[in-house]
Amino acid sequence: MYYMLDCRAPAGHYPAMVTYRPDRPGRSWILGRRFDPPMPEPVRATVKMRRKSVLTELVKVPLPLMSARLHRALQEAGVSNLDVYRAEIKDEDSGQIHADHLAFNIIGVIAAADLAKSIYVAPDGPMVSVDFDSLALDAARARGALMFRLAESVSGIVVHESVRKAVEAAGIDSLSFTVPADWAG
Secondary structure, eight states, rough: EEEEEOOOOTTOEEEOEEEOOOSSOOOOOOSOOOOOOOOOOSSSEEOOOOOOOOOOOOOOSSSSSHHHHHHHHHHTTTTTEEEEHHHEEEETTTTTOOOOOOEEEEEEEEEBOTTTTTTTEEESSSSTOOOEEEOOBHHHHHOSEEEETTTTTTEEEEEEHHHHHHHHTTTTTSEEEEEEGGGOO
């Protein structure tokens, strides 16, 4: 079984607004390719902390970030296709540097959508940004991968059930694991 991965802020809080300016034009964190030349470290971003906002365990855009503890849980679950980079996230108002998150690049995209069974709007361009209202995922096409970007909609992060169980066993409870049929993205 596979799930679509997202993150939510703890009850009563809101995700902080992260901003990021790429070090090079055209460098993409969502295409599943290693960076050439390598990403300089630390990767720098800024965050705007509003009242009741928090830097969540996982940030998908504009810069993929995850907490160090989430990274450890993913490694312990056997996920081995992540390139991670030290990150410094500066609070615009206080000047505080948050250094407990890592920028991450998921290496590999997999075309695992069963388009005949999915509900979606096809993009005008390449099939990398399909707008799904309901995703049918073909688990056989995933070939046992533990974590990957969905080739038909590269903003979608897919994780195997074993990863979900490992993350939850690590006490991380702010991630959401959505059944593909219920995923819109």
